[in-house]
Amino acid sequence: MLQQLINGMMLGSVYVLIAVAFTLSIGILNFLNFSIPGLFMLGGMISWVLISMGVPPLLAFGLAFLIACACALVVEKLTFSWMKGSDHEVPLVSSLGFLILFEQILLVFYGSDQQAFPKVIPNATLKLGDLVIGSAQLLGLVLSIAIVIGISRFLKKTRVGRGIRAIAEDTTTAEFLGINVNVVVPLIFLISGAVAAIGGMLFAVNYSQVSPFMGEEVGFKGISAMIIGGMGSVWGAIAGGLLIGLAEVMSIYFLGSDFVDLSVYGLLLIILMVRPQGLFGLAQVREKL
Amino acid sequence: MFSGYIDGLIVILAINVIMAYSAALPLVAGQLNLGTAGFMAVGAYMAAFLSNEYGLPIGVAILVGSLASGLIALIIGIPVLRTSGIYLALATFALGQILVAVFLNLEIVGAAQGYPVYGYIEMPTIALTTIGLLILLFVLSQTRFWLYLTAIKNDPTVCDLFGIEVRNVQLAAFVLGGMLAAVAGGLQAHYLSYVEAQSFGALISIYTVLFVILGGTQTVLGPLVGAAFFTFLPEVFRSGEEWRYAIFAAFIIGFMVLRPQGMINANMMRRLKAPFGGKASA
Amino acid sequence: MLLEINSLSVKYGRIPALEDFSMEIKRGEIATVLGANGAGKSTLLKAILGMEKASHGKVVWEGENVTNWSPSRRIKDGLALVPEGRRILIAQTIEENLLLGAYQRDDVDAIRHEMETIYDRFPNLCERRHMQASCLSGGEQQMLAIGRALLSKPDLLMLDEPSLGLSPLFVKQLFKLLRDLNKGGLTILLVEQNTDQALALANTGYVLERGKLIISDGAQKLANDPRLHEAYLGVAAE
Numbered sequence: 001m002l003q004q005l006i007n008g009m010m011l012g013s014v015y016v017l018i019a020v021a022f023t024l025s026i027g028i029l030n031f032l033n034f035s036i037p038g039l040f041m042l043g044g045m046i047s048w049v050l051i052s053m054g055v056p057p058l059l060a061f062g063l064a065f066l067i068a069c070a071c072a073l074v075v076e077k078l079t080f081s082w083m084k085g086s087d088h089e090v091p092l093v094s095s096l097g098f099l100i101l102f103e104q105i106l107l108v109f110y111g112s113d114q115q116a117f118p119k120v121i122p123n124a125t126l127k128l129g130d131l132v133i134g135s136a137q138l139l140g141l142v143l144s145i146a147i148v149i150g151i152s153r154f155l156k157k158t159r160v161g162r163g164i165r166a167i168a169e170d171t172t173t174a175e176f177l178g179i180n181v182n183v184v185v186p187l188i189f190l191i192s193g194a195v196a197a198i199g200g201m202l203f204a205v206n207y208s209q210v211s212p213f214m215g216e217e218v219g220f221k222g223i224s225a226m227i228i229g230g231m232g233s234v235w236g237a238i239a240g241g242l243l244i245g246l247a248e249v250m251s252i253y254f255l256g257s258d259f260v261d262l263s264v265y266g267l268l269l270i271i272l273m274v275r276p277q278g279l280f281g282l283a284q285v286r287e288k289l
Numbered sequence: 290m291f292s293g294y295i296d297g298l299i300v301i302l303a304i305n306v307i308m309a310y311s312a313a314l315p316l317v318a319g320q321l322n323l324g325t326a327g328f329m330a331v332g333a334y335m336a337a338f339l340s341n342e343y344g345l346p347i348g349v350a351i352l353v354g355s356l357a358s359g360l361i362a363l364i365i366g367i368p369v370l371r372t373s374g375i376y377l378a379l380a381t382f383a384l385g386q387i388l389v390a391v392f393l394n395l396e397i398v399g400a401a402q403g404y405p406v407y408g409y410i411e412m413p414t415i416a417l418t419t420i421g422l423l424i425l426l427f428v429l430s431q432t433r434f435w436l437y438l439t440a441i442k443n444d445p446t447v448c449d450l451f452g453i454e455v456r457n458v459q460l461a462a463f464v465l466g467g468m469l470a471a472v473a474g475g476l477q478a479h480y481l482s483y484v485e486a487q488s489f490g491a492l493i494s495i496y497t498v499l500f501v502i503l504g505g506t507q508t509v510l511g512p513l514v515g516a517a518f519f520t521f522l523p524e525v526f527r528s529g530e531e532w533r534y535a536i537f538a539a540f541i542i543g544f545m546v547l548r549p550q551g552m553i554n555a556n557m558m559r560r561l562k563a564p565f566g567g568k569a570s571a
Numbered sequence: 572m573l574l575e576i577n578s579l580s581v582k583y584g585r586i587p588a589l590e591d592f593s594m595e596i597k598r599g600e601i602a603t604v605l606g607a608n609g610a611g612k613s614t615l616l617k618a619i620l621g622m623e624k625a626s627h628g629k630v631v632w633e634g635e636n637v638t639n640w641s642p643s644r645r646i647k648d649g650l651a652l653v654p655e656g657r658r659i660l661i662a663q664t665i666e667e668n669l670l671l672g673a674y675q676r677d678d679v680d681a682i683r684h685e686m687e688t689i690y691d692r693f694p695n696l697c698e699r700r701h702m703q704a705s706c707l708s709g710g711e712q713q714m715l716a717i718g719r720a721l722l723s724k725p726d727l728l729m730l731d732e733p734s735l736g737l738s739p740l741f742v743k744q745l746f747k748l749l750r751d752l753n754k755g756g757l758t759i760l761l762v763e764q765n766t767d768q769a770l771a772l773a774n775t776g777y778v779l780e781r782g783k784l785i786i787s788d789g790a791q792k793l794a795n796d797p798r799l800h801e802a803y804l805g806v807a808a809e
Contacts, residue, residue, distance in 0.1 A: 026375070032375055032378075078542055078546055079542075079545075090502070090545055090549040091545075093498075093499055093502050093503070093541065093545055094541065094542050094545035094546070096495060096499065096541075097538045097539075097541035097542040097545065098538070098542060100534065100535075100537070100538035100541070101535055101538035101539055101542065104532075104534040104535035104537075104538055105535050107531075107534075107535075108531045108532055108535060159670070159674060162663070162667055162670055162671055162674070163671070163674055165660075165662075165663060165667075166660055166663070166671055169660045169661075169662050169663065170658065170660060172658075173654070173658040173660060174671075175622060175642055175643075176620070176622065176642070176652060176654045176658060177646070177671050177672060177674055177719070177723075178642060178643040178645075178646030178647065178674050178675045178723060179643065179671070179674050180641065180643040182641070216491075216492070220382075220386075220491060223379065223382075224379075224383070227376075227379055231375070258390070258393050258394050258400070258401055259390070259394060260390075261386050261387070261389070261390035261393070262387060262390040262391065262393075262394065264386075265382075265383040265384075265386040265387045265390065266383075266387055268379070268380075268383040269369075269380060269383040269384060269387060272369075272372060272376055272379065272380040272383065273368045273369065273371070273372075273380070276372050276376045
């Protein structure tokens, strides 16, 4: 039971990262960026491609990270920059277009099968009584929480962070104050894409498999985690991510794997109806699509 | 009559068109329904179950399935439609996933193994049903109801002031959408002779919304054009075989950059009508 | 010359909002732009800051043509605007609002020091520095907006209808503050509805009517110019 709790947290740490990526995009720019699961997948898949080509793992991760970041910037140029003045659904659709594009390109080259991701972290396990914690999993949990805390501090304490929050509240005012919106907005895409890509790498390392479609399931659960935690709240993303991870592992343990969607999305639906702003949500997050 | 390939393509087109309108109805009123696949599943399973176990004529089974789906949409729509914008989109998304997950665990319809369907309907029946539904939709588009839908999208507050019952109109659009999706599901189940919960994934709902937005929601023709386009475009790229969906995705991105209001917009319709003696209204 | 504007035009779509406008502001001066609602005053200020694109003409700042500069670059170079309606970020604290004013600056110590000066000037803000700005009254928000603009260390402070919606007491304080700031060497460009007080404060005045400059003169002469009142009445009568 306690072991399940720990497994759930480990799984949740991946959702935490995706939820943070989404929450940055929605909370600051009001944009549900559907390409995030695609960037998550790029993080995992490109790492796998490079490692299987013989590139040393660390370098492979670094390169995959850079490629995913570059893709995030392309997405910004072709979706968000163009959305001004159009219907709210439009950037949603074109970011979805990017998700399909990324998936299909990798599909063409590497097929749709699950690929085994090599063990890059020594197989050490931490044993506490009956509990078993894998080193990779522990690293994942620590890393994702560290990233979230880092982002939260960055937003709170730095000049650019203040500028980002100003954009979140009112883009025009931010411009009046001399915040270079044209630089800061791509930066937000970059951070959000980078976090998603790291999530993909962690997933690959922890679950030892990657595929061009690995982002979809995780992406949907990440969005759910974001909503449950509260849109726009970085801390909410941690709570939501871990909660979804726990719900998933627990329902597999008690009810069977076919019940996962029922409990995860049931939880989401209940939260949406009872407390739409989520557990940690700010009521003033402007909502649009 | 036709080769199997053409036959299949027409059925896919018909299903896509019906699905497009099931998403378009609420979307015309500004509500993004990302759960249409769930209602499709309800229609598919319900119709299949009724025709299999109770020997109901397929048409009646599909109709009952559609009513059942409408009832679910009504019951769930009342609390869900209190939310709006992205919350509504995600609530409908969750709803779709839940509906599918229920069937995935329902032993009486085969759970994860899928559910064979014994009754069979042929392509022409499906095509005719779709045409019938389209005619109904075009008639609907001439009514005040449709006008209310577009008005709600433009300004719900003003609609409220003019005495339009915004919530009820939205709910009606949502329920009608749910019923249409169920018809599509019922037709598909009896054409494919098999129902499988996994085939009603979230991407079906998302693609459906994609048809509609690409076609444009400003006119009643938009969703039809969008769905037709989406059905045929990947076929056009068939020569590129493995690249076709990538090209298709690039096309979506490019299209949205160049023409964010959709393929068919209101202005274009006016211009089309003008040469046929219709006065171009302002 | 600190700021020179040469036959500047701005269009919203096809509709001209400002046509062929020219002005010159010397260092240390207070200039005021007057006119009825919709005469193009706000457009002028936004165009000077770079928030609106000039369709024609140019903005010359300290001898340099800045017409194509971004707002952030102009702010970094010494322009600042207190926008209409103050535009305080109510979800952020008072201190964060002030710090946002200094967004383009890197001299952390000087910023700290100047912030203390601003707190000395507005003790009301100091007391609540770590509270959200939503707790401030309209007058206090205006002080915060001015303080925030001052933290960008501007050479020219532009204000768009700062007295709008303030109580008479606050309006009095506001004009006194502007006078003090000017005595300290700050150049000011003021857009106001409050014609009498603005002209009493300013050295020169400009009157806009439907996007066009109709009078520019010394402030005192302008105060007695009958055309000034026609400019308001003329538009109002439409």
